Amino acid sequence: MGKYLSFAGSLIVLFWSGSLVFGYPGVMGSYWKQLLNVGSGEIGNTLFFLLAAVGIFMFFVGKWQEKYGIRSMIILGILICGLSLFLITFPISIEVVYLWAFINGIQSCFVYIPAVTVVQLWFPGSRGLVSGAATMIFGLSAAIMSPVFLGLFETFGYLNMNLILATIILLTGILASIPIHPPEVKERKEIHLPSLTVKESLRKSSFWFLWLVWALQGAAGISMVSLSVPLGESKGLTAQSAVLVLTSFNLTNGASRLISGVISDRFGRNNIMSLSFLLAGIAYFLLLQPLNPLLVYIFTACIGFAFGTMFAVSAPLASDCFGLKHFGAIFGLVFTAYGFIAGIIGPSLSGYILDFTGDFTLVLMYLGIFCLVSSLLIRMVKPG
Secondary structure (H helix, E strand, O other): OHHHHHHHHHHHHHHHHHHHHHHHHHHHHHHHHHHHOOOHHHHHHHHHHHHHHHHHHHHHHHHHHHHHOHHHHHHHHHHHHHHHHHHHOOOOOHHHHHHHHHHHHHHHHHHHHHHHHHHHHHOHHHHHHHHHHHHHHHHHHHHHHHHHHHHHHHHHHHHHHHHHHHHHHHHHHHHHHOOOOOOOHHHOOOOOOOOOOHHHHHOOHHHHHHHHHHHHHHHHHHHHHHHHHHHHHHOOOOHHHHHHHHHHHHHHHHHHHHHHHHHHHHHOHHHHHHHHHHHHHHHHHHOOOOOOHHHHHHHHHHHHHHHHHHHHHHHHHHHHHHOOOOHHHHHHHHHHHHHHHHHHHHHHHHHHHHHHHOOOHHHHHHHHHHHHHHHHHHHHOOOO
């Protein structure tokens, strides 16, 4: 019973954490842009600060969970998640938005790494399935909550929306965290995996190829969080229809995590990731063409599918290569590529290019190239 309660609790906390990472900034970006009189580049920097926090804290959380316990890390993450909304309730300057984004990135570290670790420990024989389900909720939550965020904003106003969300997140998140715990050593099923230390992993070429994929494919994926709504508007969509571009991205970003996680257990992690990255690259180039709304949704969904696949399949691929004993710390180091590099060459750079050129041509082209290169690099990540 303990493993199912831990699994269910992990899904709930990942839901709230993911909705604030992938959904909230995309929906509120236009509001902040008008309120603070800033450009797309400044709004794109929001995700840079979020990812910078991920790059800094993900490794440390991976180490701290071994010392202080998985449950305590998750509860702290939920507290930060809910309380951060009180800060962003009063965005008096773009710097306050950046501070909130950095804190939001911190909360995701305290929730994501412990939750993905604990589900793999409870179900080691189905790591693709359970990590896929867990990361699916992390991504899919934004697809569910983006229209909800917009509805709450339009119905209750910005301040009341944040107070409502903070209350719900704190109450449900803390309750869900209580039953989360890793199995005792005697309860763990034996499965043959490597058992590399952090230093040993850093000497493997597979680590660095995976790191590069998280920099490039991570940039191509996370950029769509801030680009999706203005991209839809550039295609002639209304504000409500443009939000559906973000929803389509987040829907497949979530669903692909379960789908790709499951099939990667059978058909190979590298094959699934390489194919999805290839399709995302093609989709980026097709978005250069004049398109009807349905095709915009479909191609954006392809990009979301690849982004979710990267999250879902990288975790079991990393444990295939390096083991579970120090998984949190090793995977936390992989996240430094996502935090320090992807945020700069993705949302920030694309936002400034968009401000400078006034159209999406260069942005879509270079992000598409990132996907194609990642499709090749991921094939070089192998155990041994």
